[in-house]
Amino acid sequence: ETGVTQSPTHLIKTRGQQVTLRCSSQSGHNTVSWYQQALGQGPQFIFQYYREEENGRGNFPPRFSGLQFPNYSSELNVNALELDDSALYLCASSSKASGLGEQYFGPGTRLTVT
């Protein structure tokens, strides 16, 4: 069974640019959630996708957007990057059918905005 994978591992972008981060969910999981973790802080919920539809969103501006594909993999897109977007971006997969079951996190993508 393959766990949650994310790409790339690290990324450096310039303020104002756009970035796409990718996540492959664990086999059998149909739900993907994205989190932003600033240095020294706990992860903050960005949004969740279930069966290719956004299913809940945290307090993030519209320039944070996402997609989920038929194979349940997902992308996080951030437009007009700001310095404060520098963070570790985590995705987590789960099975909707498991209700409050555990979420499985990937290792994250470290984004640096200069």
Added chain:
Amino acid sequence: DAKTTQPNSMESNEEEPVHLPCNHSTISGTDYIHWYRQLPSQGPEYVIHGLTSNVNNRMASLAIAEDRKSSTLILHRATLRDAAVYYCILRDNNQGGKLIFGQGTELSVKP
């Protein structure tokens, strides 16, 4: 969103038990108590969760106060690999998949 309060850091000796406290005085009747931990340079991993009764699994035990306003994660014999940030999270079934992380407790384990 209900909030939790945890100590910023704790220390333990290897092979000794560790009790990690969490206060959640505003917990609602439908909130489950979840614990996740984050090892250095990794994503968080699930540890345990419960509603009212104490819970045990291969990783840890969760002791929940009778009034549910506090809980304690118990690692029975700490190992060096248990050094991590431990997050206590309240999760409402109506919130779907959202996990609301606080600052967590950074646990260090001394050999």
